Amino acid sequence: MSNIEIDKINNFVIQKQHLTDETKGDSLVSTVKDIGGLHSTSPTTPYLSLFARMKKFERTDLENELYKKKTLGKIRYVRTTVHILPKDFISTAFAATKATTEPKSVAYSKFLGVSEKQYKDTSQRIVSLLKIKGGKTVKQIKEQLHTTLNVSPIVNLMCDQGILIRGAPEKGWKSNLHTYHLLSEYFPNIKLDELNEEEAKRKVVEKYISCFGPVTEIDISWWTSFTKSQIKQILNELNDKVIQITDSASGIYIMLSEQVNTLISANQIKEDTVNLLPGLDPYVMGYKERDRYLDSKNYNYIFDSAGNAASTILLNGKIVGIWDAYEKPNNIIKLFLFEDIKNKVLEQIRLSAKRVGKFMLAKEAQIKECDSMTPLTRRTAGGVMTPLKDS
Numbered sequence: 001m002s003n004i005e006i007d008k009i010n011n012f013v014i015q016k017q018h019l020t021d022e023t024k025g026d027s028l029v030s031t032v033k034d035i036g037g038l039h040s041t042s043p044t045t046p047y048l049s050l051f052a053r054m055k056k057f058e059r060t061d062l063e064n065e066l067y068k069k070k071t072l073g074k075i076r077y078v079r080t081t082v083h084i085l086p087k088d089f090i091s092t093a094f095a096a097t098k099a100t101t102e103p104k105s106v107a108y109s110k111f112l113g114v115s116e117k118q119y120k121d122t123s124q125r126i127v128s129l130l131k132i133k134g135g136k137t138v139k140q141i142k143e144q145l146h147t148t149l150n151v152s153p154i155v156n157l158m159c160d161q162g163i164l165i166r167g168a169p170e171k172g173w174k175s176n177l178h179t180y181h182l183l184s185e186y187f188p189n190i191k192l193d194e195l196n197e198e199e200a201k202r203k204v205v206e207k208y209i210s211c212f213g214p215v216t217e218i219d220i221s222w223w224t225s226f227t228k229s230q231i232k233q234i235l236n237e238l239n240d241k242v243i244q245i246t247d248s249a250s251g252i253y254i255m256l257s258e259q260v261n262t263l264i265s266a267n268q269i270k271e272d273t274v275n276l277l278p279g280l281d282p283y284v285m286g287y288k289e290r291d292r293y294l295d296s297k298n299y300n301y302i303f304d305s306a307g308n309a310a311s312t313i314l315l316n317g318k319i320v321g322i323w324d325a326y327e328k329p330n331n332i333i334k335l336f337l338f339e340d341i342k343n344k345v346l347e348q349i350r351l352s353a354k355r356v357g358k359f360m361l362a363k364e365a366q367i368k369e370c371d372s373m374t375p376l377t378r379r380t381a382g383g384v385m386t387p388l389k390d391s
Contacts, residue, residue, distance in 0.1 A: 004263070006247045006292055009214050010317035012266045016211065017283050018053035019317070020273050025054045028061055029071050029086060036211035037093075038084040039280040040074055042385060043169065043176050044360070046084050048278035048311075051359055059173050067168040073187060074166040074178075076101045076159065078204070078224050082166070087187060089207070094162055094192050095200035100225055105160040109153040122147065122154050127163065127182065135167045135179035155180055162192045201226060205234045206241065206256075212286045214245055214253030214263070222288030222307075251289075274348040275314040276323050276356045279384055284309040284319070294319045298338050300375035301387075310376060310387040313337070313349060322373065323353060324388035331365040333357040334388040336373045 015023045017035050025031035031053055032038060038046035051057050062084075065071045070087065077083040077093045080101050085093055109119060125145055130136060136144065142151045158164040158180075165183040169175040183190070195203070201224075208223055209215060221231050235242060235254065243257045255263065277284060284302070287293070293314075294302060302310055302319060313321040313335065321337035333353040341349065350367050357365025370391035376384050383389070 003248050004214075004245055006251075007316075008266070008268075009247060009253070009263070010292060011268055012263045013212065013214075014269075014273070014275075014283070014314075014317040015266060019275050019283065019314070020269055021271075022269075028054065028057070028065055032072060032084065033086050033089075034211065035282050036208060036286070037077065037086075037089075037282065039282055039285060040082045040084050042278070042280055043174055045278045045280050047173055048356070048360070049281050051356070052275050052277055052281075063168070063173070070187065080104055080225070087190070090187070091190055091192050091194050092200045092203050095195045095197055096204040097225075098160070098162070099197060101160045102157070105153070105157040109157050112150050112153050114150060114153055118149060119154055119157065122149060122151070123158055123163065126151075126154070126158065126180075130164075130180070130182050131185075135181040137170050137177055137179055139177075141180070201230065202234050202237055205231065206238055208286075209238075209242060209254060210256055210259070211282075213255035213259065215255070215287065216251070216253060216289050218289055219287045220254070223286055269316060272345050272348065273314075273316050274345065274352050276349075276352050277312050277314060279311045279387075280309055281312070283314075284312055293317055295338070300377040301336075301338070301373055302376070304376040304379070304381075304384040306381075308384045310384050315341075315345060315349075321349075322387050323356070324386060325357060325360050325365070327361050331357065331361045331363055332368050333365045334368045334370055334391060336370040336388055336391060 014020055018025045018031055028050065031050065038049050040046050047059055047062060050062060066084065072084050073087055073090050074082055074084055075090060075094060077085065077097055126141055129141065129144055138152050138155055141155065155164060159166060162183055164180045165186050167179040167181045167186065170177045170179060204224060205220060208220060217228065217231055221228050241256060242254050243260060245253050245255060247253065290299065301322060302312060311323050312319045313323055320339060320341065321335060324334045326332045326334065333356065335349065335353060353367050354365060370388055373388060373391050376387060
């Protein structure tokens with residue numbers, strides 16, 4: 001199949017990603033499944049990703065599913081990044097990525113001065129402590145073990161080995177100071193060894209193509225961190241489920257065969273669609289080849305040198321600018337647009353910014369439109385989290 005316009009491909013994907021008014025989700029868990037999970041390196045990202053994609057969303061909705069109903073869980077996943085995933089996908093995600101995540105955690109633990117013996121002894125003591133007293137923060141674990149050892153890398157390694165899992169943060173939705181629980185007690189019905197690595201990787205690739213396709217092989221390798229040879233092997237194994245298509249510029253894409261008819265028949269969005277997405281949002285992070293939604297001259301404004309994405313303004317699935325929120329000294333949402341935007345659409349962007357501002361800051365926010373920005377590649381590490389700080 002050839003000559004599918006890239007705008008039609010983008011239109012299809014943003015509908016799958018629940019980024020149009022007509023496709024916004026009713027069910028939180030179903031929405032998380034449909035978009036391939038939520039990036040959770042930044043604590044506010046999953047909340048803002050869902051706020052952009054659901055008809056009605058309150059912060060407590062996600063907290064209830066994560067920490068009370070436990071239909072979702074947080075584990076390190078593709079690109080060794082913490083994700084929120086549906087409970088029924090956790091064992092697959094773990095099996096597919098453990099060979100990558102665990103060695104990195106081991107190396108980091110050693111780098112911070114934790115010996116193998118210290119890890120073995122301390123991890124056993126942590127298991128005993130949590131069996132008796134339940135979820136604890138790193139600080140609480142350290143205090144109750146009466147140790148001067150750096151416990152944080154030990155706890156992270158235990159998570160990557162499937163011994164612990166991250167629970168509710170101690171200080172609310174903007175905090176990464178998690179409590180930690182025994183995974184076997186938190187999710188007693190999950191069996192982390194039910195799939196072998198090869199089968200799990202195949203399921204992860206198929207899930208990615210389902211959520212983000214049409215995609216390129218480079219996109220798949222980028223998102224999963226699997227090697228190019230592994231991707232080629234997996235695609236061969238999925239040969240009866242996937243198909244190649246090309247766009248009008250002769251780019252070669254891969255998608256699920258069962259979704260082709262939906263792509264062809266997908267209705268074009270009648271009204272301009274504006275989305276304000278958080279930094280590290282799945283839609284923006286989902287692709288390595290970004291010409292599909294971003295002019296190459298603006299890459300350095302959106303992505304830092306490590307490939308992390310800033311908070312973005314989308315118009316019909318394409319990135320047209322950046323937004324940023326500042327609670328102090330005043331409640332301000334800053335906007336930086338890459339191009340002149342028509343008055344009607346500009347008003348949509350401003351209204352979306354006000355909605356996001358109220359959600360984030362719990363009160364009305366002022367809108368400030370910036371006329372310049374320092375590229376992220378010229379900023380220090382972490383600049384991607386406050387892209388308009390100096391604007």
